[in-house]
Amino acid sequence: MLGLVAGVLGLAVGVFGVLAYVASRHQRREMAGGDEPALPDGAAEVLAAIGRAYIVVDAVDGVVRASPGAYAFGLVRGHTLVPPELLDLTARVRRDGVIEERQLELQRGPLGQGSTILQVRVSTVGEEYILILADDHTERARTEEVRNDFVANVSHELKTPVGAISLLAEALDDAAGDEEAVRRFAARMSKESSRLTALVQDIIELSRLQSTDMVDRAREVDINRLVADAVEANRLPAENRNTTVVIGGTVEGSVYGDAKMLTTAFRNLIDNAIRYAPEGSRVGVGLRSRDGMAQVSVTDQGPGIHPDDQERIFERFYRVDSARSRHTGGTGLGLSIVKHVVTNHGGEISLWSQPGQGSTFTVRLPEMESADAAPARPQRAAADTGSKSAAAGGSREQGVRA
DSSP states (O other): OHHHHHHHHHHHHHHHHHHHHHHHHHHHHHHHHHTOOOOOTTHHHHHHHSOSEEEEEOTTSBEEEEOHHHHHTTSEETTEEOOHHHHHHHHHHHHHOOOEEEEEEEEOTTTTOSEEEEEEEEEEETTTEEEEEEEEOHHHHHHHHHHHHHHHHHHHHHHHHHHHHHHHHHHHHHTTTOHHHHHHHHHHHHHHHHHHHHHHHHHHHHHHHHHOOHHHHOEEEOHHHHHHHHHHHTHHHHHHTTOEEEEEEOOOSOEEEOHHHHHHHHHHHHHHHHHHSOTTOEEEEEEEEETTEEEEEEEEOSOOOOHHHHTTTTSTTOOSOHHHHHHHTOOSOHHHHHHHHHHHTTOEEEEEEOTTSOEEEEEEEEBOOOSSOOOOOOOOOOOOOSOHHHHHTTOSOEEEOO
16 A cells, blocks of 8 residues: 555656656747747848848857858858957947947858858847848959969069160160160160060950950850961961970861851960970870860970969969070960950860970860761861872871971
């Protein structure tokens, strides 16, 4: 009998405990609902439509409400405002009651790889809340930096030949009675003038390409013919350096694009190879179709490019060896023009290079789809060369040789 009574009492205590726990949870929920922060009327709707990342924090910097963008930028984690720069701004606004606006550069991700540039505006909302608005200016800042670098580089690059021409003109005037000195200074002036002309032409060309809508001028083009035209345009520089340019292979399909822009790209690639290849060497231009892509490869026997420089080789005005570039007359814009043209045509350009083993630049462009496979069109002769015996033997290699 005593055991039965103890069991009943134990069961009653257990049931009472469960009921007390449920009641406690219900009470906490009611208290939490009663303490739910209330924003001013209409504030939630305005924040939802504002189109910018936002955060609302309370008097102790607890996050009351935040947009998905705020979490994506890493500004909020859970219910905590993360960047110390924002905590400082909210404290200042809470203390002074004055709106603060600032551009912040914050690390992207926990490893700090890269950064995000945010334009933030912090102000009070109601009596106890602080509103933080954040707008991503990373791309705008990057574009502005590129523009400033471009202007600075252009100014520097133009200053060098212009200054040289000015000094040579003074020296020429001083040496008016020395026929040999006059000839020497005149030759230098001619070289600097040519360099200045090439630089201005490349700047104009790059500006023109950036402002041209490729779609309006695109037509069906024959890559084989464009490459042959590009080789022909480089015939004189090749002859001056006693360099042979050899074309091999054929692109079977057509490409939809701007013939003039593509010819400019191939001309710059071949010109670059001729400039950096040793005199008397050979530059190879290979064409083929593979997996629906027209592929053009330009290979030189130059000094090669160090792996550390390969990622930057397509940047404007970037030159691996500035002294050598001045000697060869390069402007540092040729490869950036090539990449711009290829990218505008939905293609890609890649580089293989090893120091001491030369370099190969490969352009891949999508071929036009056709129901009927068109036969390969004959390749136009690149230039008159001394290797006519190869052409007579049916070889598809054509060359330019001084």
